Amino acid sequence: MExxxxxxxGARKAFGxxxxxxxxxxxxxxxxxxxxxxxxxxGKSTLMNILYGLYSPDSGEIFLExxxxxxxxxxxxxxxxxxxxxxxxxxVGEFTAVENIALGAGEARWTLPLAEERKNLExxxxxxxxxxxxxxxxxxxSAGVKQKIEILRALRRGAKLLILDEPTTSLVESEFRxxxxxxRALAERGMTIxxxxxxxxxxxxxxxxxxxxxxxxxxxxxxxxxxxxETLVKxxxxxxxxxxxxxxLPVIALSPSRPSAEPFxxxxxxxxxxxxxxxxxxxxxxxxxxxxxxIFGVAAVSGNxxxxxxxxxFKSFRVLSGDVLVGGRSVLGxxxxxxFGLGVSYTPEDRIQEGILPEASIMENLLLGHHAEGRFLGPxxxxxxxxxxxxxxxxxxxxxxxxxxxxLAIRRLSGGNIQKVIMGRAFVSDAKVLVTHNPTSGVDxxxxxxxxxxxxxxxxxxxxxxxxxxxxxxxxLLCDRIATLHEGxxxxxxxxxxxxxLRLGLAMIGGAA
Numbered sequence: 001m002e003x004x005x006x007x008x009x010g011a012r013k014a015f016g017x018x019x020x021x022x023x024x025x026x027x028x029x030x031x032x033x034x035x036x037x038x039x040x041x042x043g044k045s046t047l048m049n050i051l052y053g054l055y056s057p058d059s060g061e062i063f064l065e066x067x068x069x070x071x072x073x074x075x076x077x078x079x080x081x082x083x084x085x086x087x088x089x090x091x092v093g094e095f096t097a098v099e100n101i102a103l104g105a106g107e108a109r110w111t112l113p114l115a116e117e118r119k120n121l122e123x124x125x126x127x128x129x130x131x132x133x134x135x136x137x138x139x140x141x142s143a144g145v146k147q148k149i150e151i152l153r154a155l156r157r158g159a160k161l162l163i164l165d166e167p168t169t170s171l172v173e174s175e176f177r178x179x180x181x182x183x184r185a186l187a188e189r190g191m192t193i194x195x196x197x198x199x200x201x202x203x204x205x206x207x208x209x210x211x212x213x214x215x216x217x218x219x220x221x222x223x224x225x226x227x228x229x230e231t232l233v234k235x236x237x238x239x240x241x242x243x244x245x246x247x248x249l250p251v252i253a254l255s256p257s258r259p260s261a262e263p264f265x266x267x268x269x270x271x272x273x274x275x276x277x278x279x280x281x282x283x284x285x286x287x288x289x290x291x292x293x294x295i296f297g298v299a300a301v302s303g304n305x306x307x308x309x310x311x312x313x314f315k316s317f318r319v320l321s322g323d324v325l326v327g328g329r330s331v332l333g334x335x336x337x338x339x340f341g342l343g344v345s346y347t348p349e350d351r352i353q354e355g356i357l358p359e360a361s362i363m364e365n366l367l368l369g370h371h372a373e374g375r376f377l378g379p380x381x382x383x384x385x386x387x388x389x390x391x392x393x394x395x396x397x398x399x400x401x402x403x404x405x406x407x408l409a410i411r412r413l414s415g416g417n418i419q420k421v422i423m424g425r426a427f428v429s430d431a432k433v434l435v436t437h438n439p440t441s442g443v444d445x446x447x448x449x450x451x452x453x454x455x456x457x458x459x460x461x462x463x464x465x466x467x468x469x470x471x472x473x474x475x476x477l478l479c480d481r482i483a484t485l486h487e488g489x490x491x492x493x494x495x496x497x498x499x500x501x502l503r504l505g506l507a508m509i510g511g512a513a
Contacts, residue, residue, distance in 0.1 A: 049084075212232065304487055
């Protein structure tokens with residue numbers, strides 16, 4: 001019996017002058033959870049997209065159960081028993097889970113009565129432990145449930161090799177635990193899983209073996225007994241000198257905060273209507289102030305009003321009562337460009353849907369929100385493209401964006417490099433207030449370190465940072481104060497000296513702080 005389900009030999013893939021993969025080989029044991037580890041832009045997704053049939057390799061061989069195969073399209077990949085769950089959801093929000101799983105199925109399952117398909121899925125869910133609400137519209141479900149739907153869809157199509165591309169990017173801790181438990185149960189039943197990640201902590205916890213890539217090259221393959229934080233950091237980053245905490249976060253030097261006397265950003269007893277598509281209320285009687293010279297964190301479990309907090313300065317039309325002030329000036333009724341003009345910058349939670357124009361270039365995306373500034377205006381209020389290009393070249397270099405040049409369509413970048421562009425855009429002008437929502441989601445530890453240092457730089461130069469995030473470990477590492485949010489209400493505001501993970505966690509779920 002063949003020990004390895006999958007073997008890749010000498011895979012190469014280039015996009016123009018960029019070598020995404022350079023002679024990469026890997027072997028994946030049957031029934032294992034196999035990690036594919038590397039920083040953003042290392043080539044992880046490219047390799048798996050080749051296996052799934054989305055890309056064709058320039059050279060190399062693929063063996064499945066000892067037999068050489070050719071995969072020219074996703075249909076070929078599915079036919080060979082390869083399923084893939086992408087980092088960005090491919091589900092249709094208006095469809096139910098049953099409809100999404102039936103959609104695009106190889107056996108024309110739309111010809112099956114949905115009631116019969118539902119019965120089949122109930123049995124599959126029982127067998128695999130992936131319990132999901134089959135009849136609810138996907139748009140109403142959490143990121144963790146959506147992911148389980150995508151996994152069930154792959155299993156329903158007969159997958160024996162399941163590829164998960166950065167599966168924890170949008171998950172809170174409890175959802176990650178649930179996913180890990182389900183994956184282990186699948187592996188025990190003989191399913192082979194490739195777990196793409198940039199998070200060393202996840203590899204140590206979840207994987208039976210790991211392949212490490214760096215800049216498109218193979219750095220090593222290790223079994224579980226060989227895995228350690230030190231070894232994986234060294235393989236991932238080589239010459240980079242990165243120190244990490246026990247929580248696998250970069251070590252950051254923090255000086256004592258020197259907050260301003262007056263707040264730079266203030267919410268006064270704000271109650272809002274919910275964002276479009278949400279039921280119930282948004283925020284209820286929320287008051288907080290962010291001073292210059294501090295990083296103010298807002299900790300919340302996803303779906304408890306944290307998005308409303310982050311968007312509030314820019315979407316004040318949702319305010320039913322209360323006030324939002326920047327530098328003591330109310331921004332109620334002010335448009336986004338007006339708020340930017342007061343020295344506020346913003347990085348959204350969903351970098352793809354809300355943060356970029358995918359078909360536009362890196363330079364054009366960096367210009368968004370800054371196009372009306374004097375230095376970027378040419379004759380007759382046209383764009384001064386020379387100034388825009390000079391600024392883009394400087395930002396790409398400063399933020400270490402992996403790209404051949406600033407004219408590349410931003411969709412061609414890895415998720416982490418897209419996030420660097422979005423963060424870079426926030427620093428194109430000297431903003432006094434930075435509002436940032438989950439800025440480290442889906443990026444590797446090297447980029448996390450870079451983002452952390454940028455947040456600290458804003459703080460230490462006297463600016464104000466409002467950091468909305470789900471990860472308490474990250475917030476506790478950098479923040480001077482943290483507010484907890486539950487069901488749209490502030491449940492506590494903690495000074496740095498009083499940070500305690502248990503107390504903060506309880507306050508996030510509505511318990512006593």
